[in-house]
Every structure is written in structure tokens, then in C-alpha cells.
Amino acid sequence: MSEPFIDQFLRLATGEATFAAGQHIFNQGDAITWLYLMQAGTIHLVRHQADGNVAVLQRASPGMVLAEASVFSSHYHCDAVAVTNSEALVIPVNSVRWLLRNEPVFAEYMGFLSIASAATGTKTCRDRDPQNCGGSSKRMACLEWWLDAIKR
Known part of the structure; x- marks a missing residue:
């Protein structure tokens, strides 16, 4: 995130x-x-599959918002x-939702992150996934690329 x-x-x-290693933050x-x-x-978002396997949906590390797409859901x-x-800072989801309603650029970027986190296949800046762009300068390049893309 930029x-x-x-x-x-x-x-x-x-x-x-x-959170201690192995602790569930939410279910x-x-x-x-x-x-x-x-x-x-590091915190992983995981989903348990019918065959018993566990799919890792996000590997959240410092500077990342854990499950940012959840802001668009109730559960x-x-x-x-x-x-x-x-360790993480705690942010009331209703405060983020207020920003989404009142700050258009923030709302567009959060929507972008939600779409990017749901994407499959290769994850690069070009493929609109800022989570996998590396350091903050690369993430900023992703954001700039995305802002340019939505102007078109």
C-alpha cells in the first residue's frame, strides 16, 4: 500500500x-x-478446502492491510x-467505510486493491497487484500506473 x-x-x-504465532485473529x-x-x-489468510488442504489467500507482512477486501463485506x-x-494497528472498519464514502480517490484505490487481491495468475505490477510489487517505491509505481490507467 502506498x-x-x-x-x-x-x-x-x-x-x-x-498476536502469538498460531493465534487466530478472526475466523x-x-x-x-x-x-x-x-x-x-506475518499473518496468513487461509481457507480450508473440502479435500482437507489449506489455501493461503494472503501473506500479510508489515505495511500491508490484512484482508483489505473485507471492508466490502459484512463477514x-x-x-x-x-x-x-x-503486531498490527487496529482500525475500525466503519471509519474506513466513512473514507470510502467521502474520499473518492481512497475509494477507488481500495476498490482496486479488492479486485487485485481476487485476481489469479501472474502477480506483477503490470497485472495490477500492488501487494506483490516489492518495496514501497515499487508499490508507488503500481499506484501511479493504476491512477494513469483509470484516467484512460
């Missing part, structure tokens, strides 16, 4: 949370009340499990 958007999340944060079906801006560690569609001891 710095201007992280700044928005930092202003909305109401506290911090720590599929739980009501969405919070978003988490990762500060340290989580997967589980979040801390892979390592982790």
Missing part, C-alpha cells in the same frame, strides 16, 4: 494488537469490525492465522 494511503490508515487507528463467518495494518510479523470469508508473532 504511503498516502498508509497515512490515512494511521490516522484512523484506535489501538494496537499483538470465517465472523462479523467484520476491524481492519489491521501490519506492523511486524469474513476466510480465517486469519498468525504465522509468526505479529
Whole structure:
């Protein structure tokens, strides 16, 4: 996530949370009340498959919003499990929803992240997935590419 958007999340944060390795942060079906801006560690979003396998949907690390697409839903569609001891800022989802209604650029970018996180296949900047663009300068390049793309 680019710095201007992280700044928005930092202003909305109401506290911090720590999670031990192996701890569930939320489970599929739980009501969405919070978003988490990762500060340290790694948390995976996982979905348990009918065949017993586990699909990892997101590998959230520092600077990333855990399950950002959940802002568009009322209930989580997967589980979040801390892979390592982790820390995150806690952000009320209703505050993010307020931004979505009142800040058009923020809303467009969050919509972009939601679509990108649902994409399959190769994950590169060109394929509109800022989560896999590497460092913050590459993420900013992704954002600039995306902003240019929506102007067309």
C-alpha cells in the first residue's frame, strides 16, 4: 500500500494488537469490525478446502492491510492465522467505510486493491497487484500506473 494511503490508515487507528504465532485473529463467518495494518510479523489468510488442504489467500507482512477486501463485506470469508508473532494497528472498519464514502480517490484505490487481491495468475505490477510489487517505491509505481490507467 502506498504511503498516502498508509497515512490515512494511521490516522484512523484506535489501538494496537499483538498476536502469538498460531493465534487466530478472526475466523470465517465472523462479523467484520476491524481492519489491521501490519506492523511486524506475518499473518496468513487461509481457507480450508473440502479435500482437507489449506489455501493461503494472503501473506500479510508489515505495511500491508490484512484482508483489505473485507471492508466490502459484512463477514469474513476466510480465517486469519498468525504465522509468526505479529503486531498490527487496529482500525475500525466503519471509519474506513466513512473514507470510502467521502474520499473518492481512497475509494477507488481500495476498490482496486479488492479486485487485485481476487485476481489469479501472474502477480506483477503490470497485472495490477500492488501487494506483490516489492518495496514501497515499487508499490508507488503500481499506484501511479493504476491512477494513469483509470484516467484512460
